[in-house]
Amino acid sequence: MKCSVKAPAKINLSLDALRKREDGFHEVEMIMTTVDLADRIDLTETESGITVDVSAGFVPSDQRNLAYQAADLLRKRYGIKKGVHIYITKHIPVAAGLAGGSSDAAATLKGLNQLWKLGLSLDELAVLGAEIGSDVSFCVYGGTALATGRGEIIQAIPAPPPCWVILAKPPIGVSTADIYKRLKVNEVEHAKTTQMIESIKQQDFRGICDNLHNVLEDVTLGLYPEVKHIKEQMIRFGADGVLMSGSGPTVFGLVEHESRLHRVYNGLRGFCHDVYAVRLIRSTDAC
Ligand SMILES: C[C@](O)(CO)[C@H](O)COP(=O)(O)OP(=O)(O)OC[C@H]1O[C@@H](n2ccc(N)nc2=O)[C@H](O)[C@@H]1O
Ligand SMILES: Nc1ncnc2c1ncn2[C@@H]1O[C@H](COP(=O)(O)OP(=O)(O)OP(=O)(O)O)[C@@H](O)[C@H]1O
The missing domain is CATH 3.30.230.10 (Ribosomal Protein S5; domain 2)
Known part of the structure; x- marks a missing residue:
């Protein structure tokens, strides 16, 4: 079997x-x-x-x-x-x-x-x-x-509106335990979770981009300047919204229009080896 x-x-x-x-x-x-x-x-x-x-x-x-x-x-x-x-x-x-x-x-x-x-x-x-x-x-x-x-x-919660996601990972591994350990939880600017859920429910792509927030981002960016650099480049090449995922080091960019996708993807490929252009999916496939 x-x-x-x-x-x-x-x-x-x-x-x-x-x-x-x-x-x-x-x-x-x-x-x-x-x-x-x-x-x-x-x-x-x-x-x-x-x-x-x-x-x-x-x-x-x-x-x-x-x-x-x-x-x-x-x-x-x-x-x-x-x-x-x-x-x-x-x-x-x-x-x-x-x-x-x-x-x-x-x-x-x-x-x-x-x-x-x-x-x-x-x-x-x-x-x-x-x-x-x-x-x-x-x-x-x-x-x-x-x-x-x-x-x-x-x-x-409902799926966000369809969009492209560019993932870029610098060649470093990050320990989740280490990043959480360094987090000063009483000093962070908290995420706007309710607004993000509302933007998703409204299928408001701009609202989703505006409410992207990860409290672990500053910790990882402070330790690894290469992650900060990728984030800056992703913004420069025109992604609509940019954020680090989890404890990093992957940075993702949301892109609404395919015409913009190639500019962001090719721009990042210039200096980062691990770059992917993917889409959001609504559910996983069981066997
Ligand atoms: C950063 C995220 O990936 C975001 O999705 C998760 O919070 C981490 O999930 P994960 O990799 O499955 O993490 P785990 O293997 O459960 O935990 C790894 C370590 O991260 C820290 N940890 C994890 C989750 C959490 N809510 N608080 C924590 O402080 C703990 O030190 C833990 O020992
Ligand atoms: N099936 C697996 N695939 C990849 N890594 C694994 C696996 N099982 C155990 N590991 C170990 O787990 C560590 C973290 O790898 P993983 O790719 O799951 O990290 P991650 O994407 O940062 O996870 P998360 O986002 O849940 O924190 C690696 O250092 C690896 O040695």
Whole structure:
């Protein structure tokens, strides 16, 4: 038995941290949406154990892989005797702020739910996903949502109006834990989450661009001038709205008209290797 699942990347249209909690995590309010840049997860049932192979050499293929952790969690929780081989074809850049690993874990949960006939609902898979990482619950649902708590409480909202998204990632990896640790949560200018939700509901593209805000951006930009430079270039080449995703270092630009898209894309390609032109997507594909 085999199954293939798509694992799309996410961007944060807004990311606010309200306070630091006793457990060390931050209470957040985030608007997240999936884009059509995706890894592919191929699951093949085996007699026992979990094995992982990844198309990109620098991603761990042992217990540290979030897809491995997803399979391990399901096997232990539901007493599954069968095993699985997981092949991950990576297209999403790693440690980029695009939830690549989290999306691989979510896709593995969804695929194994089918392969092992567990009959779990998306809500149940999202609760399990939260045990793996804060972004996994959102990735189980995909689409567009408000994420609260430490990121695991998900409320679906309508999709933003169709537009292009340019992603540009400088050649550095950023540690999410390190960026959150450096955040001075009492000193940040908070995001306008309500206005962003309203702009999305109204399909007001200009309003969405005006309300893009990420409290982690200043922390990462302060540490890595190359991220700041990419943001400045993205604005200079004419993206309608520009923001860093997650804890970075990927910067995304929203572009409404295709005529402008080529200028922004080609301009960035001049000095940044990892540049993608993608679109927002409305929901993820299960197998
Ligand atoms: C930056 C985002 O990607 C935005 O979508 C997420 O908030 C991070 O999600 P993630 O990578 O799944 O993060 P996790 O693996 O759960 O946490 C990594 C580390 O980030 C910090 N962390 C994460 C989420 C949160 N709400 N508060 C935090 O302070 C914690 O130090 C944690 O140990
Ligand atoms: N399936 C996976 N794909 C990519 N990285 C993985 C995977 N499993 C574990 N990792 C590890 O997780 C780390 C973070 O990678 P990932 O691509 O998930 O970061 P990210 O996009 O910044 O995530 P987020 O936006 O959720 O914070 C990497 O350093 C990598 O070693």
